[in-house]
Amino acid sequence: MKEVIQVEEQYYILATSDRAAGCQRVLKEGETFAIFDCHGDIQPVGLGEQGIFHEGTRFLSNLDLRFAGARPLLLGSTLNKNNELLAVDLMNPDYFINGRQVRRDSVHIFRTKFIWKGRCYEQLRLTNFSLEPVEVPFSIGFGADFSDIFEVRGTKREERGVLLPTKVTEDSALLSYEGLDGVTRMTRIDFAPAPDMLAPSEAHYCPVLKPKESVTYNITVTCNCQHCTKILADTYEQTLSEVHGSLASSNKSYCDIVTDDTHFNTLLARSQSDLIMMTTTTSSGPYPYAGVPWFSTPFGRDGIITALEMLWVNPDIARGVLTFLAKTQADSLDTGSDAEPGKILHEARQGEMAALREIPFGAYYGSVDSTPLFVVLAGAYYERTADREFLARIWPNVLRALDWIDTYGDADGDGFVEYARHSSNGLVQQGWKDSDDSVFHADGTLAEAPIAICEVQGYVYDAKVRASEMAVALGDPGRAADLQEQARLLRQKFHEAFWCEDLSFYALALDGNKRPCRVRASNAGHCLYSGIASPEHAKHISSHLLSDIFYTGWGVRTIASNEKRYNPMSYHNGSIWPHDNALIAAGLGKFGFSSEAVAVLQGIYDASLAMDLHRLPELFCGFKRRGDFSPILYPVACAPQSWAAASVYMLLMSCMGLSILAEKNQICFIHPVLPPFLNEVIIRNLSITAKSSADVVLKRYENDVTVSVIRKQGPVEIVIVK
Incomplete structure (x- = not known):
């Protein structure tokens, strides 16, 4: 675990233990980023850097998914190629309920997350792959310490603000912190559908799933929530579509x-x-x-x-x-x-x-x-x-x-x-x-x-x-x-x-x-x-x-x-x-x-x-x-x-040896070479100005690299010096 100690270098990043075992997954959008473990949880382990952060403050410091009190078993955890979506595949651990054993591999848990405009959207989909109806008791623990990022790094503070009591409704929890700077920072967690029981630090569900039946739950964490609106159940898909559109525009x-x-x-x-x-x-x-x-x-x-x-x-x-x-x-x-x-x-x-x-x-x-x-x-x-x-x-x-x-x-x-x-x-x-x-x-x-x-x-x-x-x-x-x-x-x-x-x-x-x-x-x-x-x-x-x-x-x-x-x-x-x-x-x-x-x-x-x-x-x-x-x-x-x-x-x-001289409308290759692991490089839509661009291909031979132009738009001159 991470502890605060005095060190000579003032802004040294403390590391009194390893990072959490296994991988970590990072999501970021705008002023918000999140670090999860491979399960998609936030745990106070390793360097203690896991959490959901917004504008320099950690707005969620604990997130813990449990099935009958135990962590689910990890099947796989990855980010998609565009980095916007974390996908985690889990299955239930062996557990007993009402005198009956539920074997591991009965329930598949598909957990996805993304961040958009100061919120972390999460969806859980549970599917019963056994031949019998299954009662699935699970809980989601949560908490927020509202630590400044420098506190997380290891900087010791003489005083901190005050954590305020958590306010709970049937389907939301509002966590708050009154800082020494006079600012009250709030984290709101919305659950859809509403939990069977919602406490100040834990939500409980216990669905009964028929064979091959699936059920979906949405959990949304809003950072810096002051007058934020309630998150509806269908918001996840709509917002994810908006994220995809934004990324497509960025890639262009x-x-x-x-x-x-x-x-x-x-x-x-x-x-x-x-x-x-x-x-x-x-x-x-x-x-x-x-x-x-x-x-x-x-x-x-x-x-x-x-x-x-x-x-x-x-x-x-x-x-x-x-x-x-x-x-x-x-x-x-x-x-x-x-x-x-x-x-x-x-x-x-x-x-x-x-x-x-x-x-x-x-x-x-x-x-x-x-x-x-x-x-x-x-x-x-x-x-x-x-x-x-x-x-x-x-x-x-x-x-x-x-x-x-x-x-x-x-x-x-x-x-x-x-x-x-x-x-x-x-x-x-x-x-x-x-x-x-x-x-x-x-x-x-x-x-x-x-x-x-x-x-x-x-x-x-x-x-x-x-x-x-x-x-x-x-x-x-x-x-x-x-x-x-x-x-x-x-x-x-x-x-x-x-x-x-x-x-x-x-x-x-x-x-x-x-x-x-x-x-x-x-x-x-x-x-x-x-x-x-x-x-x-x-x-x-x-x-x-x-x-x-x-x-x-x-x-x-x-x-x-x-x-x-x-x-x-x-x-x-x-x-x-x-x-x-x-x-x-x-x-x-x-x-x-x-x-x-x-x-x-x-x-x-x-x-x-x-x-x-x-x-x-x-x-x-x-x-x-x-x-x-x-x-x-x-x-x-x-x-x-x-x-x-x-x-x-x-x-x-x-x-x-690439350079682009826009005043001359030139794309220059000066003594081009390629490493042994590359025989061909194709560059498309290499722009000079808004009105001129080219597609070029570089090919490596034993002692030479050739440059070919396969498309030109506007006034473009390709200069090759060997």
């Missing part, structure tokens, strides 16, 4: 990718379904929330990188991310939230603890990379779509972000962007590796702030190059030339300060005394992606990243195995992150290291074959691949995680 915004490898097709389908599930429609458009359970909320860095990974597949996500982050861009100084004018959001949280500022993450700006990455995404989106009208709309936000880079980001004026937290309870490390021990020197001592990490300088370089291109598009050649010169000078200065000749690698960071952290870390792979690396340096870095100290057979570790703090079971010091590998592969492809990019894709693909539902998790352990054994999972990794799900698109793009 993606291009269609089919290969000759069934497993890779499954990985692509799961990734797309995960991304659709994780994407929440905000007032600014679609935004991919980061991950379930701990990060189901908008994160600036995560949203931007997810959008970059899938930009060629679905540029609508990038537009939504840019719109949301422009709207939430900081406009004043606030040390409590690490906000500075022009800075881009790190994360936004709802819930009681955020409202009370017990945590600083209501609207928190403590990331050093979100701001330059915002500019990078703006430029990449324009290159992909040629949407000049949208670019003009967010251009003031781009300029404010550039101003932050040059002023607050480079507070000491040395030409590099550094970070140091200003909030007393903010994040110590503010790059993507944000655990407290992730930036260190070769002897293992932690770097002191302010810290300039290598990949951020690359992001800034890329931001200025892309901003220069955007300035040209908007008719400002003077600014464009100035930005190009700034990028050139930064690249030169970066090589002088970060390159470690004896390591043949970029230093992980410069500490507050400008001493290089002489550590080989995957961060340097991001310097390939951004283009700040020189071709000569890129050659050395690629060689290291695919050597045994980094490459495990499953992917590239976050730090080399010969570094002082290397630990393959750690969060950031030796683990494997799919999104990290995707950015590395994109960087390798950019510098012409196609075979190395293929190796990265091969490793991540092979790892996915062993993952539940073929779902790539946030991270997994960085142990070396051992024969035909599976990769080692990380115990508190989020799954699904948006930038992990989107990584497969960037990995494939990197191997194909």
Whole structure:
């Protein structure tokens, strides 16, 4: 079980035991997500993360289906391919009633669930497959602790609000909690038909089923219920039909990718379904929330990188991310939230603890990379779509972000962007590796702030190059030339300060005394992606990243195995992150290291074959691949995680050498290659603009990949460089 203990790292996710035995099932829609066990129950076991959550609060913490007091026997449990429907097949356990034994396998229980607009809809269908009438006593236990997600993660609170008495009618139960923030949060559970007996924490039924007879029950959980209407018995089917329609519409915004490898097709389908599930429609458009359970909320860095990974597949996500982050861009100084004018959001949280500022993450700006990455995404989106009208709309936000880079980001004026937290309870490390021990020197001592990490300088370089291109598009050649010169000078200065000749690698960071952290870390792979690396340096870095100290057979570790703090079971010091590998592969492809990019894709693909539902998790352990054994999972990794799900698109793009230049109406394939497990890739409805698209086929032969166009609509030019 999970217990609360004091730890040095303030926002460490406690794991005092394993996850619950067997699988877990995740549903999400909008601001609501749920984690069930394989039975479809919610149990206080494992890490204690099961429940139905809405806007940062757990609105249901217990759900327990029992037959004659015992758990039913599990037959099967799965999500459908679109992720919207959980289906669980169960059968009754052996039980005695009125002096008669009812054998197991007499009653089949088909349990389905989905989430829509703050509600969890569940349907139970019981079917008697025995030859005699069967009395089936069953109960549904329920409860709500209304814990904030940070409490579930393990953060200890000095005080909590008050759980109010449960109000029960003949067919509903209303559970309530009065928070310290003055907000009363309510969960309503509706039962149809009404139970034979409904108590404050349990509903009881006892139907008698004739042979082959079926009976159906509906249970609906409404989160944040204040004046919610009663759920009718026929609502389940009507609402599920609405869900199907919404998903069909979401799928249309993606291009269609089919290969000759069934497993890779499954990985692509799961990734797309995960991304659709994780994407929440905000007032600014679609935004991919980061991950379930701990990060189901908008994160600036995560949203931007997810959008970059899938930009060629679905540029609508990038537009939504840019719109949301422009709207939430900081406009004043606030040390409590690490906000500075022009800075881009790190994360936004709802819930009681955020409202009370017990945590600083209501609207928190403590990331050093979100701001330059915002500019990078703006430029990449324009290159992909040629949407000049949208670019003009967010251009003031781009300029404010550039101003932050040059002023607050480079507070000491040395030409590099550094970070140091200003909030007393903010994040110590503010790059993507944000655990407290992730930036260190070769002897293992932690770097002191302010810290300039290598990949951020690359992001800034890329931001200025892309901003220069955007300035040209908007008719400002003077600014464009100035930005190009700034990028050139930064690249030169970066090589002088970060390159470690004896390591043949970029230093992980410069500490507050400008001493290089002489550590080989995957961060340097991001310097390939951004283009700040020189071709000569890129050659050395690629060689290291695919050597045994980094490459495990499953992917590239976050730090080399010969570094002082290397630990393959750690969060950031030796683990494997799919999104990290995707950015590395994109960087390798950019510098012409196609075979190395293929190796990265091969490793991540092979790892996915062993993952539940073929779902790539946030991270997994960085142990070396051992024969035909599976990769080692990380115990508190989020799954699904948006930038992990989107990584497969960037990995494939990197191997194909694919880019889309919308202003020229070009789809480009530069030195395309395919991994050994793919002989054919068909991409349909690959759009350039709303009026132009193409269907293309890539085929691999022994030493060559051909690209064929099977359909064109509008002005499309296919450019192939071999």
